[in-house]
Amino acid sequence: MKNGTLIEAKDVITRFGRHTIHEGVSFKISKGEIFGLLGGSGSGKTTLLREMILLQKISEGSITILGTNVTTTSFKMAERLRRQWGVLFQFGALFTSLTILENVSIAMKEYTNLPDWLIEKSALMKLSMVGLPSKVATMYPSELSGGMKKRAALARALALDPKLLFLDEPTSGLDPQSARAFDELIVTLRDTLGITVVMVTHDKETIANVLDRFIILGDKKVLFEGTMASLKETHNEALKNFLS
Numbered sequence: 536m537k538n539g540t541l542i543e544a545k546d547v548i549t550r551f552g553r554h555t556i557h558e559g560v561s562f563k564i565s566k567g568e569i570f571g572l573l574g575g576s577g578s579g580k581t582t583l584l585r586e587m588i589l590l591q592k593i594s595e596g597s598i599t600i601l602g603t604n605v606t607t608t609s610f611k612m613a614e615r616l617r618r619q620w621g622v623l624f625q626f627g628a629l630f631t632s633l634t635i636l637e638n639v640s641i642a643m644k645e646y647t648n649l650p651d652w653l654i655e656k657s658a659l660m661k662l663s664m665v666g667l668p669s670k671v672a673t674m675y676p677s678e679l680s681g682g683m684k685k686r687a688a689l690a691r692a693l694a695l696d697p698k699l700l701f702l703d704e705p706t707s708g709l710d711p712q713s714a715r716a717f718d719e720l721i722v723t724l725r726d727t728l729g730i731t732v733v734m735v736t737h738d739k740e741t742i743a744n745v746l747d748r749f750i751i752l753g754d755k756k757v758l759f760e761g762t763m764a765s766l767k768e769t770h771n772e773a774l775k776n777f778l779s
């Protein structure tokens with residue numbers, strides 16, 4: 536892989552039974568980018584995200600992440616890889632019976648030998664990184680607003696200081712103000728931590744203001760890969776109109 540390329544998908548084919556979802560999908564994501572997976576409903580965005588994080592197998596082709604071909608990797612290597620990325624799912628489920636602090640601490644308890652006091656300190660730091668006050672630490676998910684829950688889930692995704700962050704529709708279900716605040720947070724995290732972000736989104740504001748580059752999936756293929764500026768210059772009217 537080219538230096539600076541963190542993720543490369545090559546000719547990915549995905550089939551569910553007789554149903555083909557991706558028919559030769561290729562793209563590259565560079566270090567430090569905020570990269571979008573766009574496309575209509577059912578175009579295979581979430582599936583592609585799940586394939587990148589080893590929750591779903593591809594049928595043919597390859598996906599290489601951080602220098603490892605995730606499609607052929609060993610179980611042990613897969614375990615090591617998983618610790619290098621954080622994930623925020625569309626319905627970013629926090630464990631409802633655990634406090635916010637416990638939710639954020641889980642991965643550190645499982646994967647590190649840090650003493651409890653240090654895990655707590657580090658979890659509190661993650662909460663402050665995502666803009667949550669320390670008083671939420673002892674609260675339960677049901678006591679938080681939608682926007683705060685998303686932030687808490689993001690803090691949990693950041694627990695192991697990942698190099699990569701995967702987000703599926705991070706602003707869906709948020710009111711406009713919380714959505715824009717979440718957008719800003721993602722950009723700040725990238726700028727301060729140098730983290731690479733891959734997100735599925737159909738939020739026009741996010742697409743316009745947050746993404747550095749993106750692909751548009753359609754007809755089982757990548758219809759477009761590039762920046763918003765290059766999309767505006769395309770002569771393909773269908774693509775140009777994709778955002779409106």
Ligand SMILES: Nc1ncnc2c1ncn2[C@@H]1O[C@H](COP(=O)(O)OP(=O)(O)OP(=O)(O)O)[C@@H](O)[C@H]1O
Pocket residue numbers: 551556574575576577578579580581582583
């Ligand atoms: N495990 C599965 N088994 C069978 N079909 C599946 C499976 N997962 C996804 N699909 C199908 O693959 C297609 C793409 O689904 P996917 O969830 O990736 O779309 P999406 O682009 O994320 O859509 P949305 O914008 O609605 O979230 C859909 O037709 C879906 O029914």
Ligand SMILES: [Mg+2]
Pocket residue numbers: 580581582735
């Ligand atoms: Mg989806």
